[in-house]
Amino acid sequence: MVTLRCEGCGRDIAMHELEAKTVTERDGFTTRYRCPFCHEGIDDVAESLG
Template sequence: MVRVHCAGCGRDVAIHELETKTVAQRSGFETRYRCPFCHEEVEDVADSFG
């Protein structure tokens, strides 16, 4: 199971547990990921894929 570290609360959160928000922009789509526990934005999600 792939996990990312949340700097806000210090927990390791599974990718499928993250809250996501995708918005349309002129250049395409932007997806933001947040911790489900402290709601801090998680930056290193893309590094965990692959």
């Protein structure tokens, strides 16, 4: 299972547990992710993979 560690609360989060919000922009799409436990924003999911 692929997990990442939240910088805010230190918990391991499975990729399917991440809260994601995708918004349409003029140039395409932007997706923001956050921890489902403490709601801390996770800026770069690729860097946070552990």
